[in-house]
Amino acid sequence: MNNNYTTIIGLEIHVELKTLSKMFCACKNDPFFAGKPNIYTCPVCLGLPGALPVPNRKAIDWTIKLGLALGCEIPLVSKFDRKHYFYPDLPKGYQVSQYDMPFCKNGFLEVENTRDQPSYNRMVRIRRVHLEEDTGKLLHAVIEGKKRTLVDFNRSGVPLVEIVTEPDIRSGSEATAFLKKIHRIIRYLCISDADMEKGSMRIEPSISMCRKSDATSKSRPGLDYMIPAYRVEIKNINSFRFVRKAIDYEIKRQRELLYRGETPEQETRGWNEGKGITVSQRSKEEAADYRYFPEPDIPPLRWQQSTIKTIQSTIPELPDAKKKRFMETYDLSDYDAEILVETSQLADYFEECTRAAQKLMPDTGNQDIKQYQEINPKSLANWIINRKINFEEILPARLVTQIVQTKKTSSIDKGELEKIVAQVLVANSKAVEDYKKGKEQALMFLVGQGMRTSKGKISPESLKKLIADSIIRRKEQE
Numbered sequence: 001m002n003n004n005y006t007t008i009i010g011l012e013i014h015v016e017l018k019t020l021s022k023m024f025c026a027c028k029n030d031p032f033f034a035g036k037p038n039i040y041t042c043p044v045c046l047g048l049p050g051a052l053p054v055p056n057r058k059a060i061d062w063t064i065k066l067g068l069a070l071g072c073e074i075p076l077v078s079k080f081d082r083k084h085y086f087y088p089d090l091p092k093g094y095q096v097s098q099y100d101m102p103f104c105k106n107g108f109l110e111v112e113n114t115r116d117q118p119s120y121n122r123m124v125r126i127r128r129v130h131l132e133e134d135t136g137k138l139l140h141a142v143i144e145g146k147k148r149t150l151v152d153f154n155r156s157g158v159p160l161v162e163i164v165t166e167p168d169i170r171s172g173s174e175a176t177a178f179l180k181k182i183h184r185i186i187r188y189l190c191i192s193d194a195d196m197e198k199g200s201m202r203i204e205p206s207i208s209m210c211r212k213s214d215a216t217s218k219s220r221p222g223l224d225y226m227i228p229a230y231r232v233e234i235k236n237i238n239s240f241r242f243v244r245k246a247i248d249y250e251i252k253r254q255r256e257l258l259y260r261g262e263t264p265e266q267e268t269r270g271w272n273e274g275k276g277i278t279v280s281q282r283s284k285e286e287a288a289d290y291r292y293f294p295e296p297d298i299p300p301l302r303w304q305q306s307t308i309k310t311i312q313s314t315i316p317e318l319p320d321a322k323k324k325r326f327m328e329t330y331d332l333s334d335y336d337a338e339i340l341v342e343t344s345q346l347a348d349y350f351e352e353c354t355r356a357a358q359k360l361m362p363d364t365g366n367q368d369i370k371q372y373q374e375i376n377p378k379s380l381a382n383w384i385i386n387r388k389i390n391f392e393e394i395l396p397a398r399l400v401t402q403i404v405q406t407k408k409t410s411s412i413d414k415g416e417l418e419k420i421v422a423q424v425l426v427a428n429s430k431a432v433e434d435y436k437k438g439k440e441q442a443l444m445f446l447v448g449q450g451m452r453t454s455k456g457k458i459s460p461e462s463l464k465k466l467i468a469d470s471i472i473r474r475k476e477q478e
């Protein structure tokens with residue numbers, strides 16, 4: 001009985017671009033670190049009469065860059081439109097957005113091995129990627145005993161990209177996998193921090209269900225479902241985990257209604273994390289309610305193919321391509337490559353380490369040659385992943401020498417190691433006493449002595465641990 005329905009999920013993803021200035025004025029774009037409300041404002045982003053918008057070229061280029069990275073077509077003409085609605089965080093009474101001529105359309109992103117169906121790849125089509133302006137922010141407070149709503153316009157007019165998918169997603173886990181991929185691409189493109197906690201990336205899933213029998217008997221060719229008569233949109237989700245929980249909850253709620261013979265209402269709901277449920281917020285507006293019309297203060301934008309090519313050339317190697325290359329070039333497993341390409345910084349670090357290992361390789365005859373020869377991309381990847389190396393703390397060349405040191409230490413047999421440590425402790429009893437009294441420098445002194453006694457065969461890191469452990473053990477025996 002549970003399999004009678006197919007879940008239909010589409011996503012709207014809003015991403016704030018990290019341009020220096022806002023979308024249509026020269027105000028600073030830094031809403032999270034402003035410190036004070038309403039300091040980054042001007043007549044344009046406050047919506048004062050007569051103020052004229054000037055589009056931010058960088059924001060437009062970045063939107064097209066994102067569209068290209070998602071396999072979109074870039075129409076040679078597009079325009080901005082006014083989307084009207086009344087809300088206190090929207091000073092003009094309309095939002096400058098894009099309606100029927102977005103910058104990018106008809107893209108796709110493939111999601112691999114979704115957890116519900118291993119080894120199944122889902123192609124999610126991207127309907128459009130367009131650019132608009134963010135709204136101000138409302139703050140609810142009690143002032144002099146009265147409930148007040150305050151408004152901060154620092155965020156008003158910040159460039160906001162909206163990515164809209166086709167309803168091609170079939171489960172909460174697929175949605176999460178898709179979002180994580182989009183998130184990683186945005187970070188690779190360096191166009192946004194896409195920080196969900198701060199709200200610079202916001203997700204609105206739309207969920208509905210339809211009968212599978214409908215899907216097979218009445219569907220249009222190429223469509224595996226019938227378009228349901230309703231759609232539930234969930235707002236205010238600020239983590240990947242909550243997206244999944246909200247979708248799973250909604251699937252359960254809608255399925256129960258459908259089994260009772262009811263049709264879920266078309267509405268907007270909110271996710272209540274405390275209770276783990278979605279709650280009804282309002283019935284859904286139709287597009288016509290927004291009374292879209294072309295923004296008269298900004299002429300349509302026309303593109304040369306060459307400009308689009310130039311933007312294309314600024315796209316770096318993206319995570320999927322990088323992962324494939326890592327697996328082929330360095331013989332890494334799917335799992336290791338996936339972890340290393342999580343951020344472009346980590347991926348770059350790994351490659352710098354492989355180069356450092358090559359560069360530091362000593363001449364034949366050198367006593368360390370064996371340890372260096374054992375370092376290959378695979379072992380470097382393991383080292384970085386298993387020891388959770390923080391690439392901001394240790395330079396690639398330093399990491400390579402550290403690995404060589406550790407290999408040398410582990411090549412010394414245990415008896416010899418203990419002998420060296422014992423020798424150092426006996427010869428430096430004053431430093432041992434100092435360390436017992438809590439003087440940390442005394443330990444570094446002992447490590448130095450150990451380095452000398454072992455003729456550099458043991459790494460300082462291992463010595464530090466061995467000596468400290470040994471002193472503690474002796475102390476316990478006293």
Ligand SMILES: [Zn+2]
Pocket residue numbers: 022025026027040041042043044045046157
């Ligand atoms: Zn402004």
